Structure formats: C-alpha cells, structure tokens
Amino acid sequence: MPKVGMEPLRKRELIDAAIRTIGQRGSLDVTVAEIAHEAGVSPALAHHYFGGKEQLILATMRHLLKELGRDLLTALETARTPTARVAAIIAVNFSASQFAPQTVAAWLAFYVHAQQSDETRRLLRVYARRMHSNLAYALSRMTSRAIALQIAEGAAAMIDGLYIRHALRNGAPEAASAIALVEDYVTTKLTAAGASL
C-alpha cells in the first residue's frame, strides 16, 4: 500500500481530523492518538509528519485561518459598493462553515492556547488585524477615518462576543440575527455620523 507522495494527503487528513476532534471536544485537551485514530492512521504517523502535537495544532490553526481568508476574499470580490463590502465581511464571519459549533469551539480553544503559545497569539493577531483593517477600509469610504476606526473596533468586538455566546448556546442568537445585530450597529453609527448610505 505505501505509495510515494503520501505526505500532503496525510497531513491534510490529520488536520481535518484535528479540527473535527478539537471541535467535538471543544478543547485542545485531545490526545494525538484520538486525532490519529479519527484520521485512520497510527499516532506515530502524526508525530512523523508534524514533529509533535504543538506543531499539529499550529498547522490546524493556520489551515482554519487560511480558509477564513479565502472565504473573505471570495466574498469581497463580488462586493462592489462599500456598503456591500461591509455586509460581506460581516456575513463571512457568520457563514455556515465559520459559525459551525465545532469551528467556533475550536477558535475558542485557540484563544485560550494563545495565553501560553507565542505563535498561537501571533496567528490570532494576524486574523484580528486583517478583520479590523478590512472593515476600517470599507467604512472609511462612507465616513471619516476616525469614525470608521471606531465602528470597525466596535463591530469586531461584537462579532467576537457573538462567537463566545454561540459557543455557550445561551439561547444564543442564530447566524441571521447575529448578522442583523452587527449590521444594525454599523448602519446606526453611520447614520448618526451623517453618512449617506
């Protein structure tokens, strides 16, 4: 069975398995053995390809981050007006793939892990900065730079908060009403600032 060129395939399978396992458990307290079993390979193979648990987890984060980046790019490509761009950025965060309970749980676990891992913290900051600058850029076409920055900060915080609440399932808002809440914030602020929508 052993063919050549298995590395990228196995890596991908292990990362997918890691997402599923971490998402289900809602924590990074998953064993390499569990992930490997979910991927249908031996634990030793995971170490062989990734070098260790930490690196497998980082690779998993990078994968999720790349996926989010792709989704964002796709959404922005078809949005022509600033208003549409803002709506697209918000919508991506609550799209089915990003807002799935497993994905949200995984992100939450990564935030905790960031307290102990410099690289994890760095990756999360990259994501936060990208989201903020995308929002601020689109908003700055509709209002002053200062107001745009403020709204971007508020909206980004609100989105993160809705994620946490979603993870807790506190009779938490569904995607549609979460989107509505954030968009309402943005439009209310823009209107109050005298922007023409």
Next chain:
Amino acid sequence: MPKVGMEPLRKRELIDAAIRTIGQRGSLDVTVAEIAHEAGVSPALAHHYFGGKEQLILATMRHLLKELGRDLLTALETARTPTARVAAIIAVNFSASQFAPQTVAAWLAFYVHAQQSDETRRLLRVYARRMHSNLAYALSRMTSRAIALQIAEGAAAMIDGLYIRHALRNGAPEAASAIALVEDYVTTKLTAAGASL
C-alpha cells in the same frame, strides 16, 4: 499548629491560590499540586477539602461569580437614574478587579471548560442572563422593550468581545476606551430610537 475550624480558611486560601495560578497560566491546565503549593499547603489537603480538582475549579468559578455579583450590586445601589444604571453595569465589567488580565484569562478558560462541564456551562449562563436582564431592565425605562432587548444583547456581546481582545493584548483597548465604546453604542442606539437621555 493544627487548630480547629481551619476548613473555611483553607478553602478560601485554596480558591485564591487557584485564581492566581489559573490566571497566570491563562488555562485550567494547572496541577492541583501547583495550586496547593501557591496556597502553601500540600496537594493532599486540596483533595481533602474539595474532593477533587473539578470541584475546586467549580468553587473558584462560584467565588468569582459571587464577587462580580457583589460589585454589580454595589454599583447599582448608588445609581439612581436609568442612564446611571446602564453606565454602572458597563463600568463594573471593566473595573480594575474584573478586567485584570489574570481575571480575564481565567474567565476565558472557564468558557472553554464549559464545553465539557455541564455545571460550568450552567454557571456561565447564570452570569450571562443576569447581565442581560440588568441591562435590559435599565434600558427599558428609556426606550421600548424591543429596542431595550436589542441594545442589551448588542452591548453584552460587545463587552464579551472586548474581554477576548483584552486577553489577547492586541494593542487591546484599555478599560477607559472599552467603556467609551460600549457607552457610545448604547447612547447612539438610544438617540436613534428617539429616547430622551
């Protein structure tokens, strides 16, 4: 040295030590031995008084929750107008004791733990519901019930999001600007709804 009536003192010391240890590590991945050492007692004593790690952690959560409740009550007592009440609720969340990096890190860890522990989830929901109903009540004196509920949801989400961002130290907003951001959201929404402030 062994006197009688040590139980409440030791429990309190262990809980305080747990807060410090968890806060510093930014994770529940702390050993009972570490907490006990921080409290200046043997690991066996922690088990003796709490029965196990899980129960010590739950007791720690309850303690933090009670503290937040007390702070909130104190703040609400001196606030007479609805506007002052809303401001007080927001301010409590960003008060020095609640917004301290260690406390925020501990809360974040609890959110992750809630994915696996029913009791932890229940406790976090109690907190979320209390915060929401306090906000909604104060706001409903200034605008319609429907708008009040919406603002309460948005403000609560924004507060949670600012917590996460604070834990990440992303050039994160300081307490003062975090408070300003949330208050701006509330007043902007109230003004747009035609409320008299």
Next chain:
DNA sequence: TTCTTGATTGACTGATCAATCAATAAAAAC
C-alpha cells in the same frame, strides 16, 4: 490523663500520554 476528632502530610498507585525507535513493507531508482 486518656480519648477523640480535625488538620495535615509524605509516600504511593494507577492511569494517561507525548514522544521515540526499531522493524516491516512496498515502491522507485539503479
């Protein structure tokens, strides 16, 4: 004084897990 009871610990156990390694097997290269 003797007995009881609560406080406290050191030493131990059993389980879990990340990581290692030597061994096997199959493809590809020569």
Next chain:
DNA sequence: GTTTTTATTGATTGATCAGTCAATCAAGAA
C-alpha cells in the same frame, strides 16, 4: 535484482498527575 527511499506501525519509555491512604500531630473533651 539489489539498493535506496518513503510510508507506516507496534511496542515501549519516561514523565506527569489526580487521587488514595495510612500515619502524625495537636487541640479540646471526658
């Protein structure tokens, strides 16, 4: 057809930890 390279695993190791237990110590009760 022999050698090399890549894929893969079972078995093992070493470390870490939660939890247990029997023993000790001191204070108050009888």
